[in-house]
Amino acid sequence: MSLEMKIMVAMCDGNRGFGKNGRLPWPRLKEDVDYYLNKVKHRNNPEKKNVHIQGRKTWQGSHRSRTSDHNQIQIVISSSLDASKDPLHPIVVPSFEEAVKVATSPEVKSQVESIWIIGGQRVYEAAISHPLCKRIYLTRIYKDFDSDVFFPSFEDAFTESSDPEVDGTIREDNGIQFRFEVYDRK
Numbered sequence: 001m002s003l004e005m006k007i008m009v010a011m012c013d014g015n016r017g018f019g020k021n022g023r024l025p026w027p028r029l030k031e032d033v034d035y036y037l038n039k040v041k042h043r044n045n046p047e048k049k050n051v052h053i054q055g056r057k058t059w060q061g062s063h064r065s066r067t068s069d070h071n072q073i074q075i076v077i078s079s080s081l082d083a084s085k086d087p088l089h090p091i092v093v094p095s096f097e098e099a100v101k102v103a104t105s106p107e108v109k110s111q112v113e114s115i116w117i118i119g120g121q122r123v124y125e126a127a128i129s130h131p132l133c134k135r136i137y138l139t140r141i142y143k144d145f146d147s148d149v150f151f152p153s154f155e156d157a158f159t160e161s162s163d164p165e166v167d168g169t170i171r172e173d174n175g176i177q178f179r180f181e182v183y184d185r186k
């Protein structure tokens with residue numbers, strides 16, 4: 001059975017911004033951070049791992065809060081990152097296609113439950129047009145923040161769906177309203 005890929009993103013509703021200067025554009029939204037971590041770390045089978053595919057800046061931006069976790073396989077797309085000098089030793093690949101090849105190779109696949117695409121912009125673009133990417137978990141932030149990266153259009157290829165574990169009601173933190181949404185490939 002082929003492994004499916006899932007996108008995880010939080011974006012502004014109006015301008016579709018999701019990052020600014022290597023960080024999130026909005027103040028900390030605790031519930032969204034917890035939701036993100038629960039989703040990308042969760043495995044039904046505790047003996048399996050999850051793959052996280054990301055661009056170099058996303059990897060470096062979350063590095064300070066990251067600790068080595070043997071339940072995750074980190075794949076970083078980069079032409080400049082030296083994995084041997086990185087204390088967390090991610091797998092570094094030169095392209096999205098190579099990241100997918102590694103994640104779905106027989107030796108990795110047998111250990112893996114989910115493949116998560118966690119940003120940034122070019123990685124999201126490549127995933128949206130890749131047939132193995134079946135689902136998007138999107139946090140819609142009902143306020144626009146100044147951003148320098150923007151979530152690509154996906155609406156032609158995906159339709160809104162649901163996940164029994166995702167509560168889609170509007171919530172609020174720090175005076176900012178947001179909502180958890182799920183989309184499946186049409």
Ligand SMILES: NC(=O)c1ccc[n+]([C@@H]2O[C@H](COP(=O)([O-])OP(=O)(O)OC[C@H]3O[C@@H](n4cnc5c(N)ncnc54)[C@H](OP(=O)(O)O)[C@@H]3O)[C@@H](O)[C@H]2O)c1
Nearest residue numbers: 009010019020022023055056057058078079080119120121
């Ligand atoms: N809101 C959210 O859900 C969310 C999620 C993730 C990230 N973010 C934010 O997004 C920003 C980072 O995203 P970003 O788009 O600026 O950068 P990024 O995709 O994380 O990293 C860009 C770098 O990754 C490599 N890369 C990415 N895609 C590639 C491809 N298809 N082929 C070859 N190399 C590729 C290149 O590295 P080299 O230069 O080393 O070759 C490129 O310079 C930060 O502000 C972060 O906080 C937000």
